Amino acid sequence: MRYCPGCGHGVVHRIIGELLVELNVRERAVGIAPVGCSVFADEYFNCDMIQPPHGRGPAVSTGIKRARPECIVFSYQGDGDLAAIGTAEIIHAAGRNENITVIFINNAIFGMTGGQMAPTTLPGMRSTTSVKGRDIKKQGYPMKICELLSALDGPYYLERCAVTTPKNIIKTKKALKTAFRNQVENKGFSLVEILSMCPTGWGQTPVQAKKWVEEVMSKYYPLGVFRNRAEEEK
Amino acid sequence: MAEKRLMYGNHAVVEGVIAAGCRFFAGYPITPQNEIPELMSIRMNEEGGVFIQTESEIAAINMLFGAAAAGKRAMTSSSSPGISLMQEGLSYIAGADMPVLVVNVIRGGPGLGNIAPAQSDYYQATRGGGHGDYFTITLAPHTVQDLFEFPRLAFELAEKYRNPALILADGLLGQMMEPVEFSFEPIDPKDLPDPEWALSGCGGRERRIVRSYDLKQGRLEELNVLRSKKYKKIKDNEQRYDAVECDDAHMVIVAYGTCARVAAAAMRIAREKGLKVGLFRPITLWPFPSDVLSDMSKRIKNFLVVEMNCGQMIDDVKLATEFRSKIDFLGRPGGGVPTPPELYKKIEGIYGGMQ
Numbered sequence: 001m002r003y004c005p006g007c008g009h010g011v012v013h014r015i016i017g018e019l020l021v022e023l024n025v026r027e028r029a030v031g032i033a034p035v036g037c038s039v040f041a042d043e044y045f046n047c048d049m050i051q052p053p054h055g056r057g058p059a060v061s062t063g064i065k066r067a068r069p070e071c072i073v074f075s076y077q078g079d080g081d082l083a084a085i086g087t088a089e090i091i092h093a094a095g096r097n098e099n100i101t102v103i104f105i106n107n108a109i110f111g112m113t114g115g116q117m118a119p120t121t122l123p124g125m126r127s128t129t130s131v132k133g134r135d136i137k138k139q140g141y142p143m144k145i146c147e148l149l150s151a152l153d154g155p156y157y158l159e160r161c162a163v164t165t166p167k168n169i170i171k172t173k174k175a176l177k178t179a180f181r182n183q184v185e186n187k188g189f190s191l192v193e194i195l196s197m198c199p200t201g202w203g204q205t206p207v208q209a210k211k212w213v214e215e216v217m218s219k220y221y222p223l224g225v226f227r228n229r230a231e232e233e234k
Numbered sequence: 235m236a237e238k239r240l241m242y243g244n245h246a247v248v249e250g251v252i253a254a255g256c257r258f259f260a261g262y263p264i265t266p267q268n269e270i271p272e273l274m275s276i277r278m279n280e281e282g283g284v285f286i287q288t289e290s291e292i293a294a295i296n297m298l299f300g301a302a303a304a305g306k307r308a309m310t311s312s313s314s315p316g317i318s319l320m321q322e323g324l325s326y327i328a329g330a331d332m333p334v335l336v337v338n339v340i341r342g343g344p345g346l347g348n349i350a351p352a353q354s355d356y357y358q359a360t361r362g363g364g365h366g367d368y369f370t371i372t373l374a375p376h377t378v379q380d381l382f383e384f385p386r387l388a389f390e391l392a393e394k395y396r397n398p399a400l401i402l403a404d405g406l407l408g409q410m411m412e413p414v415e416f417s418f419e420p421i422d423p424k425d426l427p428d429p430e431w432a433l434s435g436c437g438g439r440e441r442r443i444v445r446s447y448d449l450k451q452g453r454l455e456e457l458n459v460l461r462s463k464k465y466k467k468i469k470d471n472e473q474r475y476d477a478v479e480c481d482d483a484h485m486v487i488v489a490y491g492t493c494a495r496v497a498a499a500a501m502r503i504a505r506e507k508g509l510k511v512g513l514f515r516p517i518t519l520w521p522f523p524s525d526v527l528s529d530m531s532k533r534i535k536n537f538l539v540v541e542m543n544c545g546q547m548i549d550d551v552k553l554a555t556e557f558r559s560k561i562d563f564l565g566r567p568g569g570g571v572p573t574p575p576e577l578y579k580k581i582e583g584i585y586g587g588m589q
Contacts, residue, residue: 027437030304033445042443048433050303051445053326056296059288063300063308064433066284067258071304071435089296092289 002040006206008196009038011163012105013045015173016074019180020047025072030064032057036078037111055086058093061100072183074101080110083119083143090145090191095154097188101179104145104191107198108217115201119143122220127201142220146193150226156188158226162195162218164210171223178228187230195221237416244269244408246381247311247337247401248277254386255421256307256335257283260297262290262316265349266405267339270311291316295323295336302332303444305432307389307423309335313405314343314355317363324398325364329446331461332431333392335385336370337401339408342569350569351405351492356546359400360520367458369465371399371472372519374490378412386418393429395468402519404542406492406571465521473525474517479505483512485536485585488527488551490516492571493540500577509585519547524554531555536588538562538581540572 003009020026026047033041035054042049052060057075065073082090082104093100109127110116117127117134120142124133134142146160157179161172172194179190195217197209204212225231241249247270251259259274271287278285284301288294294310301308312320317338327334340355342348359372371391375381381403388399428434433442448454478498480486489497494515504511514530514537516523531537537559539548544567551561564580566572 028435030433030435039447042445046436046441048436048441049443049445050300050433051330051443051447052296052299053322056292056299056323059293059296060300060303062286062293063258063260063297063302064304065300066286066297067301067304067306067308068434071433088289089293092293 001044003037004200006197006199006209008107008163008194009105011169012103012172012194012196013041015169015176016103017045019173019177020045023177023180023184025180025184028070029072029074032061032073032075034077034081036081038076038078038105039112041076055081055084056089057081057086058089058098058100058102062093062098065098065100072180074103074180076103077105078111079104079106079108079118079120083145091149091152094149094189094191095152097154097156099183099186099188101183102191103176104193105196106145106193106221107196107201109198109201111198111201122217144221146226149191154189155191155227156229157182157190160193160195160221160223160226162213162223164197164213195223238413239416240411241378241414242269242409242411243378243381243403244339245273246378246414247385248273250382250385251309251335252277252281253416253418253420254307254389255423255426256309256385256389257281257423258301258306258308259284259310260286260288260294261310261312262288262294264313264316266341266408267311267313267337269408270337291319292323295320295327298334299323299327299332302327302334303330303431303433305428305434307426309337309385311337311339313339313341315346317355317358321364324370325366325368326446327398328362328368328370329366330444331396332398332444333389333396334398335388335392335401336398337403340402340404348569349405351542351571352567352569353404353491353493353542354546354567355402356519356541356543359402360522360550368461369520371395371397371468373399373401374517374519375401375403375407376491376494376515378407378410378414381407382414383417386421391472395464396431397464397468402491404492469521472518473521473523475523475526476515476517477526478513478515480512480514480530482510483534484510484588485538485581486512486514486530486534487538487540488514488516488547489540490519490547493542496572496574496577497540499574500581503574503578504581509581511581522550522554524550527551527554528556531558535559536562536584538564538584540564540577542571543567
């Protein structure tokens with residue numbers, strides 16, 4: 001895989017691959033690889049894949065799902081892709097309760113382009129376009145996607161996880177399983193936000209990066225379920 | 235005889251798209267094409283198709299990308315400012331060799347412009363429009379009947395060459411009423427086979443990838459060269475035009491769409507007064523019907539290009555005629571439409587100065 005040591009993409013890819021088989025949907029799955037580091041995802045999943053313009057994954061997913069409702073469509077997106085350039089597409093796909101599964105990797109930085117500030121970069125956090133740390137007076141506040149989408153009536157399922165410890169990885173897999181199963185059962189829009197490490201972009205070692213997600217990032221982006229209509233409808 | 239109905243141009247597009255077996259529409263409201271999504275929302279529901287009113291034209295074109303990649307006929311309609319927003323998506327669709335249909339009911343520009351008919355998106359349509367080396371097949375209807383028939387032709391060409399196709403109408407064609415003959419048997423979407431690129435799940439076959447990027451050294455160059463060979467094939471095989479009374483003509487008007495209708499009326503006035511004037515009407519704007527025009531320019535020394543813009547197609551006429559002939563121009567930009575007497579006056583002036 002063409003990901004850096006300590007990067008979270010590999011772990012999430014593995015979980016998705018396992019789930020496609022466990023849920024027996026690989027042969028009818030269509031995956032979306034975003035623009036960003038995980039553009040290479042189209043090579044790593046053994047199922048049909050498409051690579052759309054930056055941020056437009058939810059719109060392309062909508063097109064595929066509506067054209068072939070029998071397909072299981074998943075949109076894999078980073079934070080630049082989903083929370084910056086593709087904000088309109090994700091909000092409206094959620095609002096329409098499109099029956100798709102979205103995997104949102106939040107590593108608080110633009111990885112592929114070399115560590116620039118992302119919409120999810122924390123206040124005070126350094127990047128190549130905020131070298132003295134994100135100045136909230138000039139560069140504003142981060143986007144909290146799960147909180148933002150949970151203001152809508154549309155989405156069926158929203159959860160934020162992290163891929164830092166074995167315990168968290170198991171939780172992430174459980175959340176993603178729910179997100180895929182919801183689609184199989186025609187429930188509607190499911191999004192799992194995953195806090196993920198970018199040691200290269202952050203200028204940290206893999207161990208430091210993991211610790212930073214645990215101690216800093218998940219304080220700003222609390223883990224948990226933000227919407228589960230299956231529970232509400234019980 | 236086939237059924238005939240009096241229809242708006244925009245409504246004829248809807249029936250033409252459905253008769254072409256397309257059951258996927260995504261679009262965003264914009265004048266002067268709103269009758270298309272309005273009727274489409276009803277008709278797609280009746281036909282069991284997909285209608286999505288999108289959050290933007292950007293979303294619409296990307297939904298088409300998804301639907302086309304899934305192997306289904308998919309279309310959108312918009313007008314100039316909305317078509318500008320679609321250029322990113324069109325570039326990716328062209329780069330992934332996917333067939334989609336985009337109808338542009340052109341209005342005055344640039345910017346928000348106005349809602350009057352125009353032909354000012356000619357360059358955008360015939361030069362690729364977005365980034366990268368690519369072209370889009372572009373058809374120019376001139377009647378409401380064309381608006382009914384061209385969606386089928388556009389889908390056939392788009393699928394044959396795996397390339398996006400545009401229909402370039404204007405506000406006047408979209409808003410006017412004419413009788414339409416339902417000239418062909420409607421296609422049942424069930425009779426359309428799944429294309430070889432369709433993303434439908436890899437059960438029982440190798441997995442497929444649809445993408446416009448390739449980072450391997452030298453590979454993108456190869457892909458672009460391959461695509462340029464495809465474009466040459468389209469240019470060799472698909473130039474379409476109509477030539478009216480050009481055989482004995484001393485001068486020929488070149489015009490498409492609404493301007494071709496005005497030109498036909500002006501030509502009649504000229505012919506009645508004994509002036510030998512012909513009309514050359516490109517039907518494909520890309521590929522431009524250069525071959526016939528080139529031959530014609532060996533005999534005809536005067537061309538008059540008429541456009542609802544400041545002069546865009548005139549460049550293609552100059553390239554086709556290789557500067558052998560004198561080329562005059564009458565243009566009405568910003569929503570202006572030339573009138574037959576105005577055009578006749580121009581013809582008379584040029585004709586008077588000829589040898």
